[in-house]
Amino acid sequence: MKTLRMSIIGFGSVGQGVARVVSMKQDYLQSIGLELKVVAIADSKGCEINSEGIHLEAALERKAKTGTVAIEGNGAGKDKGKDSIFAIENVDHEIVVDTTPTNTQTGEPGLTNILTAFDHGRHVVTSSKGPLVVAHRTLVDAARRNNVEFRYEATVGGAMPILNLARDALAGNKIERIEGILNGTCNFILSRMTEQEGYTYEDVLSEALGLGIAETDPTSDVEGYDAACKVVILANSIFNRDARFEDVDITGITRITPEALRLAADHGYVIKLIGLVSDKELSVAPKLVPKGHPLSASGTLNVASIQTQLAGHITVSGPGAGSLETASAILSDIISIYRSSS
């Protein structure tokens, strides 16, 4: 049995999902020879630190009741005021799991968290797009210099396993082009507008808000910015480029009319917001997709079609969001680090 100690930095929906999944999976992890202990959890108000392993259910309950994982009062466990960086620097552990909210302009707070982790010789798994969008090369170089692993499957497509698929399962293949539905909210909106005759963009957006599928400010999703961030991450990690957000041609879905969707349907097509990554082009734009094509999948699914040199098109799809779904991608990254370090 090998023990790996980890921290969870950021304790919102994804961070809490990670705590739940790690707690739920202890038996399985032990069956593959891994004892995984969470020794620090930090949110914006403070942190809990316990080198013996945090009681995860108690931490989740405290977060739900008080709004923070930090423990009030004096004495042992009083960690309020100690922040993420303190935990990353001073708590002995091997893996930092960064699930902080993403800022795709500055990359913070994930960027500083991750670089600090590398400086202290810790592996990093992140679900935060920002750091990768603004500083992919810097991060990859820092990880290499410190001889640690850096994994970020959850940043693109949540539980849709595209990055690890490209790196491991398709290792023998040159990837020439990736086209994908990279934003579940847009896919939901376009799918509903297609299914429900006469439904306008605004009608469906308010339905999506009601269902919790769209955010209160849906700009990042519907204008294609979120998908563009994922295009940048795919370009840099799979195509080894140094692309930035500004390099992506972006058109969102706000101007798509029910008439356009109906016209497409009459000719055997659906309209999807497609992110495209190739050596020559980085774009996000609504495109016509033939019905029955793998990229015609409806609902909140994410889908990626990978054009390979030797094996034609390999397509993968899965839920693009969700707390446990995203956490399961993070756990797969942790297990991958465990396997490559043992």
Add this chain to the structure above:
Amino acid sequence: MKTLRMSIIGFGSVGQGVARVVSMKQDYLQSIGLELKVVAIADSKGCEINSEGIHLEAALERKAKTGTVAIEGNGAGKDKGKDSIFAIENVDHEIVVDTTPTNTQTGEPGLTNILTAFDHGRHVVTSSKGPLVVAHRTLVDAARRNNVEFRYEATVGGAMPILNLARDALAGNKIERIEGILNGTCNFILSRMTEQEGYTYEDVLSEALGLGIAETDPTSDVEGYDAACKVVILANSIFNRDARFEDVDITGITRITPEALRLAADHGYVIKLIGLVSDKELSVAPKLVPKGHPLSASGTLNVASIQTQLAGHITVSGPGAGSLETASAILSDIISIYRSSS
């Protein structure tokens, strides 16, 4: 730079594809630090052995001209009569790539090839279903005992990367059920019967024969036996079972009428031959699939929908056959062995 030496045992369509792909990919392999040398190639008539590395284009050309890779004449290179087992036992190398034709009753000749390789401390990559169908546990145990790797991605779905996806990218997830289109010939036949009104099973079968999509004796495909073999391999490798061919309930596609397909289409469905693997059920049978569902993919594609505990359904599709396609899956396995051994 690390050097790995390999043999290719079996030099039909897949084995020749492996030689082509290894030859084609030398620059790429060196860029990831791997010098991959083919030091033996064997077919049923003999073998070529060269510890310095076989000239692959010359070997492919000789095979095309003479029907065998073995070299005629006296002196150096005269290896006719030396057989696969000789090469596996006596040539110094690290990886045996077995691409022999499959016999799903006896598992031979792959079974003996693979066990011999393990006994000599060599890793094995195979595309042959037979050995896995008749002796999965024996093989896995023998690999473990000899501390070598055993990979067989190409046995299920050709270039559709399901086994490695389940093992690596979905490592953090319990897989509860797999449903898939595991035979491209049947998918082609059913797709064409659906598209082409009035086309009978017999009409399409002769079209498929003409296109080289069906074999002269299509029994194994159309009766569902090939898909059943893949069900057994998935059950044993992903669900850790000890299933045998006899444990699979099998119904083929020979009795599906154009009328049944039309009736399904009128209600928004297509009919697909679906292999199902769960803790409780192993089956291959024609099933109704809603149009637009990931399993409704048409053509010769293979598709697998993986129901996970935490991440909903992850679906993967790709070409289920083809010389270079299958060879690319074998190369991914070789690279995976290189990575885990370095």
